[in-house]
Structures are given as structure tokens and as C-alpha cells.
Amino acid sequence: MSDQARDQCDLLFAGGEVIDGSGSRRQRADVAVTDDRIVAIGDLADWHAGRKIDVTGKVVAPGFIDVHTHDDYALLAKPDMDMKVSQGVTSVVVGNCGFSLAPLSFTEMQPGLALLGDEEAFRFPTVSTFIGAVDDAPPALNAVFLVGHSTLRFGALDRTDRAATADEIKVMRDRLEEGLKAGATGLSTGLFYDPAREAPTSEVIEIGKVLQDYGARYVTHMRDEAEGVMDSLEETFTIGRECHSRAIVSHHKVMGGQNGGRSIETLACIDHHCQHQPIGFDVYPYAAGSTILKADMLANSTRVLITWSQATPEAGGRDLTDIAAEMGCDIYDAAERLQPAGAIYFSMDEADVQRILSHPNAMIGSDGLPFDAHPHPRLWGTFPRVLGHYSRDLGLFSLEEAVRRMTSLSAAQFDMVDRGTLKTGYFADITVFDPATVIDTASFEKPIQAAAGIAHVFVNGREVWAHGQGTGNRPGRALRHGHAVAA
Ligand SMILES: [Zn+2]
Numbered sequence: 001m002s003d004q005a006r007d008q009c010d011l012l013f014a015g016g017e018v019i020d021g022s023g024s025r026r027q028r029a030d031v032a033v034t035d036d037r038i039v040a041i042g043d044l045a046d047w048h049a050g051r052k053i054d055v056t057g058k059v060v061a062p063g064f065i066d067v068h069t070h071d072d073y074a075l076l077a078k079p080d081m082d083m084k085v086s087q088g089v090t091s092v093v094v095g096n097c098g099f100s101l102a103p104l105s106f107t108e109m110q111p112g113l114a115l116l117g118d119e120e121a122f123r124f125p126t127v128s129t130f131i132g133a134v135d136d137a138p139p140a141l142n143a144v145f146l147v148g149h150s151t152l153r154f155g156a157l158d159r160t161d162r163a164a165t166a167d168e169i170k171v172m173r174d175r176l177e178e179g180l181k182a183g184a185t186g187l188s189t190g191l192f193y194d195p196a197r198e199a200p201t202s203e204v205i206e207i208g209k210v211l212q213d214y215g216a217r218y219v220t221h222m223r224d225e226a227e228g229v230m231d232s233l234e235e236t237f238t239i240g241r242e243c244h245s246r247a248i249v250s251h252h253k254v255m256g257g258q259n260g261g262r263s264i265e266t267l268a269c270i271d272h273h274c275q276h277q278p279i280g281f282d283v284y285p286y287a288a289g290s291t292i293l294k295a296d297m298l299a300n301s302t303r304v305l306i307t308w309s310q311a312t313p314e315a316g317g318r319d320l321t322d323i324a325a326e327m328g329c330d331i332y333d334a335a336e337r338l339q340p341a342g343a344i345y346f347s348m349d350e351a352d353v354q355r356i357l358s359h360p361n362a363m364i365g366s367d368g369l370p371f372d373a374h375p376h377p378r379l380w381g382t383f384p385r386v387l388g389h390y391s392r393d394l395g396l397f398s399l400e401e402a403v404r405r406m407t408s409l410s411a412a413q414f415d416m417v418d419r420g421t422l423k424t425g426y427f428a429d430i431t432v433f434d435p436a437t438v439i440d441t442a443s444f445e446k447p448i449q450a451a452a453g454i455a456h457v458f459v460n461g462r463e464v465w466a467h468g469q470g471t472g473n474r475p476g477r478a479l480r481h482g483h484a485v486a487a
Contacts (some may be wrong), residue, residue, distance in 0.1 A: 007035075012051070013030060016060040039424060065411060071084070072100060077122070083368065098188055098195070099112055099190060112193050172207045176207060176208075185481050188250075190220075191235075213266055218246065237279065247279050251289070251454065288345060289345050304331070304346070311338055312338050358402025375447050388440065407421065
């Protein structure tokens with residue numbers, strides 16, 4: 001009887017190639033799951049399973065971790081999270097670039113928070129009430145939470161076009177600490193954006209001093225990713241050192257034609273500082289970025305596509321130069337008339353994108369914007385594009401390396417317990433894909449399309465995506481920093 005009990009499981013992935021996320025070579029193995037955990041990996045041909053899935057010819061991998069998202073509000077408003085689970089993503093990190101949904105201790109809606117979508121419907125005065133809402137109405141996938149510096153500034157300052165006073169810094173630090181106590185994994189900043197641009201380095205350091213007590217991260221959309229990118233890296237690492245915190249550079253890139261090739265310098269700088277302090281960075285696999293429509297981004301871009309416009313909704317998906325020609329004005333005037341609005345900026349050199357992606361410490365993050373009318377294709381395409389285009393078709397790195405950079409590396413950098421690797425005892429976040437056909441299908445012209453080649457996606461042992469369709473299951477969990485979160 002005891003033998004029989006040992007050889008039983010709820011779910012068996014049979015006949016596939018296991019890529020375990022550690023970077024090790026793939027091996028032929030079956031994977032057994034009971035409840036929400038992996039219970040065995042190996043030759044399990046004689047096991048009894050409640051459900052057996054034949055995955056011959058496919059890869060069984062840990063579910064992918066999207067370390068850079070703006071999905072705070074999407075977790076509640078689009079809980080099926082099809083744009084992510086369709087790519088094999090089983091966990092997202094929310095609250096990036098300084099903009100987190102909580103704590104919203106103010107009533108007037110603020111610029112920049114538009115990145116998160118129509119947040120009017122959900123207002124959370126504290127991080128713990130937001131995380132509690134995710135507990136109460138779970139989405140299809142897991143979420144890790146960051147507290148945004150700009151969100152804190154909106155709540156503590158009467159106007160954000162100045163540095164914070166010592167009293168205001170204390171208010172922000174206390175609210176950050178409330179978030180860390182509630183389970184947030186770190187502080188994010190968006191020093192590039194208006195609500196934080198006037199914050200000096202010292203303001204961030206003073207707020208971030210509480211990070212050390214919680215072993216929490218400092219994650220940043222840097223002040224400058226163009227001409228001043230080297231100074232911005234130094235600022236980031238200074239903040240990390242002063243706060244005794246891991247510093248993570250968000251969506252690392254070098255923008256502007258005149259800066260093409262400078263990823264050689266930036267990666268050397270990252271490698272140098274890595275020897276002395278904990279550092280991480282993420283990247284998305286495209287030579288175009290996307291955020292709100294900003295006049296100062298236009299000069300660094302060869303092409304600008306509008307993703308949404310409140311003033312002129314029909315501008316979504318169109319080139320700014322065409323819109324300007326129709327309006328009979330230049331692109332700066334046209335951009336002004338479209339506001340508030342969002343855009344895609346073709347502003348990077350493909351060689352830099354490939355060089356950054358190829359770095360062994362590069363985590364994959366989508367930076368997708370879930371509520372844009374005509375979003376950047378990274379929202380639906382990031383992870384299959386790395387697997388299919390950059391690994392298989394261009395051969396930049398092995399499939400095992402591609403998977404590591406979206407699983408175990410990310411789990412380690414964000415302190416996610418028992419996830420990111422296929423290992424007995426770990427949570428059953430599992431993605432099954434066809435290595436011959438996996439590819440993004442979302443394009444700049446048609447951005448809302450599920451990827452090809454993702455066969456099955458399981459979160460905490462329950463299926464959320466099967467053969468091109470969401471299942472409607474919502475087994476995701478709010479992942480509190482440093483805790484193995486059980487059901
Ligand atoms: Zn950003």
C-alpha cells in the first residue's frame with residue numbers, strides 16, 4: 001500500500017523534455033504534481049495519475065516570471081490575465097517605474113498613473129488592503145508587489161515639481177514600511193518621469209533606508225536612458241549601496257541614435273559594480289519602447305506610433321508623422337493636441353538590444369501596458385519572442401539559458417520562495433511549449449494576439465491556459481516577500 005501511495009499523483013506530464021530553469025541541459029523526464037506542488041521528476045512510467053498529459057516532443061519548463069509589469073490594476077480588472085498566461089507567464093512583478101496602485105492616499109487622479117489603466121474603480125489606501133483584495137479575488141497568476149516612489153510622492157507632497165521636505169520624506173518612508181510589512185518586495189522609482197524628476201538622489205536614499213531591515217529591493221526606471229545613461233547607472237548603484245539593498249535596473253536600454261553601441265559601456269559598468277554590491281537588470285526583446293506620450297522622447301526616436309489618445313481615440317495605432325501631416329502641424333504640436341496619450345518609440349539599436357539580452361544576468365520583463373488601446377506587442381509577445389526568435393532562430397543563446405533568464409534568475413533576484421525551478425517540493429508553476437513552433441505573433445500592426453506554441457500553463461498545480469485558450473481558473477496568489485505562500 002505504501003508503495004502505491006508513493007506512486008500516485010494528481011497530474012503527470014509524461015514523455016517531455018524537462019528544462020528545469022537552472023540552466024542545466026534538458027533531459028527526458030516525467031513530472032508529477034499533487035495539489036500545488038511538484039512531487040517527483042524522473043522516469044515515472046508506472047505512476048498512477050488522476051490526469052496524465054502526453055507532452056511528447058514538448059518542453060516542460062518552470063512557469064515564466066514577468067519581472068517588469070504595470071499589471072497592478074489588471075490583476076483585479078482582467079483577472080484571467082490572458083495577455084500573460086498565453087505566453088507561459090505564471091507570476092508578475094507589479095508596481096514598477098515608481099507607479100504602484102497602492103498606497104493611494106490622495107483623491108485627485110495623477111499623471112503617470114495612467115500607465116496602470118482606469119484605476120478609478122479601485123482605490124487602496126494601503127498596500128495591505130491592495131494585497132488583501134488580490135487574496136480575496138485571485139487572478140489566474142501569482143503577483144509580487146513593489147511600492148512606487150511617485151505614488152508615495154502624490155500622497156505626501158502638495159506638488160511633485162520639487163524635492164520633498166524632511167517631514168514629507170518621513171511620511172513616505174513610513175508608508176513604504178507599511179508596504180514592506182504587508183509583504184511588498186521593494187521600492188520602485190521612475191526618476192525619468194515628471195512626478196519624480198525633481199527628487200534628488202538623497203530623497204530616494206532617505207526613503208529607501210528602511211529597505212535594509214526587510215531585505216527588500218530597489219528597482220528603478222532610471223533618470224536618463226539616453227545621453228546620461230552612465231550617470232544614471234552610477235546614481236542607481238549609489239542608492240543601492242546607501243540603502244544596503246539589491247539595485248535592479250528596469251528595462252535596460254540605450255536610447256537615441258547617437259548613443260547606439262553604448263550598451264558595451266553600460267554592461268561593463270554593471271559587471272564592474274556587480275563585484276561589489278548586489279545588482280540586477282531586466283530587458284524586453286524589442287528595439288522600440290513605450291510609455292506615455294512625452295515631447296522629450298520624440299527627438300530620440302526614428303518613428304513614433306500612438307498607442308492611445310484621450311483627445312483623439314482614433315489616433316491609436318497610427319504614426320505620429322501621418323497624424324501631424326493631417327493636422328497640418330509639426331509632430332510636437334500634434335503630440336500636444338493628442339494629450340493625454342501614449343506612444344511607442346523606435347529609439348534603440350537592435351545590436352544593443354541583442355547585446356543586453358545576451359548578458360547572462362539579463363532577466364526578461366515585458367513592460368507591457370495592459371490597458372493601451374493599441375499596445376506595444378511586448379504585452380502579448382515578450383516571452384515567446386525570446387524563446388523562438390532570439391534563442392531558436394537567431395541562436396543568441398541556448399533554450400536552457402533563455403528559460404533560466406525568465407525563471408530561476410528572476411525568482412532569485414526577487415526572493416520568490418520555491419518557484420522558478422522545476423524541483424521536487426517546489427510549487428507547480430509549469431509551462432509546456434513546443435520548441436519547434438513557439439513564437440510571438442503580436443506585431444506593431446496587430447499587437448493583441450496570443451503567441452503560438454504554448455501548449456499548457458499551470459499555476460499552483462491548476463491549468464490556466466490550454467491549446468490557445470484560457471481555462472477560466474484563477475489559482476494565482478499574492479506572493480508576500482520571503483514567504484512560501486500556500487493556498
Ligand atoms: Zn519604466
